[in-house]
Amino acid sequence: MSTSTTSAPPPGTRQEPTKSRHGPAAPSARRGWRRSLRRDWQLYSLAVLPLLFFLVFRYLPMIGNVIAFRRFEPGGSILGERWVGLRYVEMFLTDPTFWQVFRNTLWLGTLTLVFCFPIPVVLALLLNEVRRTALKRFVQTVSYLPHFLSIVIVAGITMQMLATDGPVNHALGWFGHDPIRFVQEPEWFRTIYVGSEIWQTAGWGTILYLAALTTIDDDLYEAARIDGAGRLRQIWHVTLPGIRPTMITLLILNIGTFMAVGFEKILLLYNPLTYPTADVVSTYLYRAGVESNSFSYAAAIGLFEAVIGLVLITSANQLSRRTVGTSLW
Numbered sequence: 001m002s003t004s005t006t007s008a009p010p011p012g013t014r015q016e017p018t019k020s021r022h023g024p025a026a027p028s029a030r031r032g033w034r035r036s037l038r039r040d041w042q043l044y045s046l047a048v049l050p051l052l053f054f055l056v057f058r059y060l061p062m063i064g065n066v067i068a069f070r071r072f073e074p075g076g077s078i079l080g081e082r083w084v085g086l087r088y089v090e091m092f093l094t095d096p097t098f099w100q101v102f103r104n105t106l107w108l109g110t111l112t113l114v115f116c117f118p119i120p121v122v123l124a125l126l127l128n129e130v131r132r133t134a135l136k137r138f139v140q141t142v143s144y145l146p147h148f149l150s151i152v153i154v155a156g157i158t159m160q161m162l163a164t165d166g167p168v169n170h171a172l173g174w175f176g177h178d179p180i181r182f183v184q185e186p187e188w189f190r191t192i193y194v195g196s197e198i199w200q201t202a203g204w205g206t207i208l209y210l211a212a213l214t215t216i217d218d219d220l221y222e223a224a225r226i227d228g229a230g231r232l233r234q235i236w237h238v239t240l241p242g243i244r245p246t247m248i249t250l251l252i253l254n255i256g257t258f259m260a261v262g263f264e265k266i267l268l269l270y271n272p273l274t275y276p277t278a279d280v281v282s283t284y285l286y287r288a289g290v291e292s293n294s295f296s297y298a299a300a301i302g303l304f305e306a307v308i309g310l311v312l313i314t315s316a317n318q319l320s321r322r323t324v325g326t327s328l329w
Contacts, residue, residue, distance in 0.1 A: 068300040074293060088300035098284065098301065105280040108266075109258045111194045117254055119198055120205030121247060125235060127206065128213050143203025155268035158196050159183055183269070186277040193269065193278075197262070208250065209243055216242035248326040256313030259305050281305050 037044060063079075068088060070080025092098045123143065130136040146154065162168050162182035169179040182188045216239065224234045240247075263282035270278035281301065289298030321327035 065299060065303050067296045068303045070296065072296045072299075074295070080296065084296075088297045089304070091297060092301050092304070100276070101279045101281050101284040104277060105259055105261055105282075107277075108190060108193060108261045108280060111190060112197055112261065113254055113258065115194055116197050116201055116205075117251060119202045121209055121243075123202055124206040124209035124213065124243075125239065127210065128239070129231070140203070140206075143206065145203070146200045147204035149200070151262075151264045152268060154196060154200055155265055158192060158269065162192065184271070184273045186274045189270065189274045189278040193262075193266065196265065196269075205250075208246055212243040212246040213239065244324070245326045248320050248324055249328060252313060252316045252320060252328055255316040256309055258312055259309050 067080045069083065069085060071082050071084050072080045127136055127139060130139070149157075160166055164179045164181055168182070172178075172180065180188070182192060220238045220242075221234055224238050229237065259281065261280050261282065263280075263286070266278060266280055266283055267286065270283065282305075285298045285301055285305075288294045288301070317327045317329065
């Protein structure tokens, strides 16, 4: 029986200590990053302008949030004149008008999420079942077009259609109904806003879902048909699970912008008669900050709105990760 022996190093030589494979790898990683930068510097240079855009127009303006805790006067210091602490926070927490616009924001945000999020999914599923290419392209084109109209045009079309002498009231007159002042009645504003949002965004929202539908393997549909599944069961057990990651991602993003209800469209559609249901946080900020020059008060409300949005998107992301296994990060 032979035994293996380890030969000793020759006399006069120095044996280097063995490095652990779990040792620090920062220098090698740094050299690898530098080598990658030298090799692909053209590709990295494409990211310079987007990074500068976000730095200048997204991150640097965040410094201005400090005026929510400092008294700001036009013409004075850009970071405020003196420290006032939570004075402006206490002001909007005790302001009845703020809580009214906050409730309106919750209402419009909820209605927009409930109606505007599932409709693109349904439209994409219906278009996926259309076998005539010409009909499919026609429906896609017609549904996409409103997205390319500016919000001013969309608001103008909406107000002209719903005017007292507009086409909608003319149609109601054919059935003996008196004209309805849609744009002056507060109870109609939420319906008008959500309806215009659906018309403008539903077609464009189907693009991502139609792209996700193309990634589903046809063998899954074949296996479902062999098992006796009809079209509805194939949609439920094959199509919807196939586009679920896309649905969850867009749902999280929509929840993150829950409080940021469309400022431009509401500003164009509402009027003092519809303030009880149409005035939201963003339009209230506009009047308080720009028209009334209460910039510190408006900054405090905007910071409060941003914190709520951050909490919503973080909570939705964590809930999606634990329940569905899909998340943004």
